[in-house]
Amino acid sequence: MKAKIAVLAGDGVGREIVPEAVKVLQAIGEKYQHTFEFTSADIGGQAIDKVGVPLPQETLALAKQSDAVLLGAVGGPKWEGLEYSLRPERALLGIREALGLYANLRPAKVYPNLVDASTLKREVIEGIDILVVRELTGGIYFGKPKGIEKLPNGEERGVNTEVYTTEEIRRIGKVAFEAARKRRKKVTSVDKANVLESSELWRRVMIEVQKSYPDVELHHIYVDNAAMQLVRNPRQFDVMVCNNIFGDILSDEAAMLTGSIGMLPSASIGAKVGLFEPIHGSAPDIAGKNIANPIATIASAGMMLSYAFKLEKEAEAIEQAIVKTLDMGYRTKDIQGPDTRVVGTTEMGDAILRNL
Ligand code: ATP
Numbered sequence: 294m295k296a297k298i299a300v301l302a303g304d305g306v307g308r309e310i311v312p313e314a315v316k317v318l319q320a321i322g323e324k325y326q327h328t329f330e331f332t333s334a335d336i337g338g339q340a341i342d343k344v345g346v347p348l349p350q351e352t353l354a355l356a357k358q359s360d361a362v363l364l365g366a367v368g369g370p371k372w373e374g375l376e377y378s379l380r381p382e383r384a385l386l387g388i389r390e391a392l393g394l395y396a397n398l399r400p401a402k403v404y405p406n407l408v409d410a411s412t413l414k415r416e417v418i419e420g421i422d423i424l425v426v427r428e429l430t431g432g433i434y435f436g437k438p439k440g441i442e443k444l445p446n447g448e449e450r451g452v453n454t455e456v457y458t459t460e461e462i463r464r465i466g467k468v469a470f471e472a473a474r475k476r477r478k479k480v481t482s483v484d485k486a487n488v489l490e491s492s493e494l495w496r497r498v499m500i501e502v503q504k505s506y507p508d509v510e511l512h513h514i515y516v517d518n519a520a521m522q523l524v525r526n527p528r529q530f531d532v533m534v535c536n537n538i539f540g541d542i543l544s545d546e547a548a549m550l551t552g553s554i555g556m557l558p559s560a561s562i563g564a565k566v567g568l569f570e571p572i573h574g575s576a577p578d579i580a581g582k583n584i585a586n587p588i589a590t591i592a593s594a595g596m597m598l599s600y601a602f603k604l605e606k607e608a609e610a611i612e613q614a615i616v617k618t619l620d621m622g623y624r625t626k627d628i629q630g631p632d633t634r635v636v637g638t639t640e641m642g643d644a645i646l647r648n649l
């Protein structure tokens with residue numbers, strides 16, 4: 294196949310880890326005879342320095358005419374004092390919104406060789422392999438009315454409204470069921486249907502969607518119980534589908550179960566062009582030292598192959614190369630342990646490349 298990939302490395306460690314993922318995608322292209330065409334553009338603080346805005350028009354135009362976007366990270370201390378609309382982080386919201394990405398997929402998986410690198414107990418985390426599917430463009434973050442209003446007595450009132458339509462729930466439900474089909478065929482829908490009407494509708498629509506996926510199990514769980522079960526017995530979960538706010542919270546909770554933030558990829562999908570990025574930020578404290586872990590970004594490239602291009606065999610090849618490299622004892626500093634070999638960012642990328 295032929296695909297155009299927009300490469301937005303951004304700031305901080307983004308500039309070091311994105312080239313490693315590009316290297317891996319190039320190798321996959323050669324090995325499996327796909328033509329991947331890479332075009333780079335500026336985003337975040339780097340774009341502010343060059344043209345004064347975090348998300349330049351040409352970057353957005355490039356993203357829109359590409360088949361997928363690979364993103365590093367944005368932000369850093371240099372741009373922290375800027376007003377809200379000019380902050381590097383605005384670029385992330387801007388690009389997700391402009392591309393119409395309503396589904397955020399975050400796998401949280403414990404690699405067998407990293408179980409002991411976690412601060413949590415082996416009994417709890419061994420074998421965790423969860424995919425959190427979060428609705429990204431609706432719910433309480435966007436529902437109207439919203440705002441802060443002055444009351445006659447001089448006090449103020451802050452308002453947000455949780456709103457979901459059947460169509461918004463249906464489409465995120467489908468993403469979850471499709472994803473579950475490629476996995477262990479179990480969807481757990483998270484809601485607060487005992488209290489919230491929007492959740493009552495959420496639950497009803499999920500039951501409707503499941504009828505088109507008779508091979509996939511559907512379970513329902515209240516969000517408070519989900520938060521508890523994630524730390525008590527996380528292995529019970531395969532795909533968790535959540536509204537915007539519950540997904541925001543639970544995806545961070547699930548991520549932290551697995552140890553290093555440097556290992557975790559993400560995909561934002563739902564429209565023509567998907568966006569693939571590590572869950573971590575620009576990590577200014579370690580930027581420029583060739584010590585950042587590139588695995589989250591390389592795994593994000595793997596998600597791109599699977600979710601944007603339906604190249605499952607190729608995505609699996611990346612996954613296997615990561616596992617093999619960890620098996621061989623290669624570790625970046627953030628995941629080092631006894632009897633391991635600590636390497637830098639580029640060396641980790643090279644080792645994964647060899648294991649492809
Ligand atoms: P943001 O606000 O941009 O979401 P943050 O400032 O909360 O992010 P990160 O930039 O993700 O956090 O960094 C959090 C910590 O994790 C830092 O100590 C950083 O060095 C570490 N970290 C992040 N990414 C990596 C990586 N790829 N490899 C190793 N360590 C990392």
Ligand code: MG
Pocket residue numbers: 368369574575576577
């Ligand atoms: Mg940061």
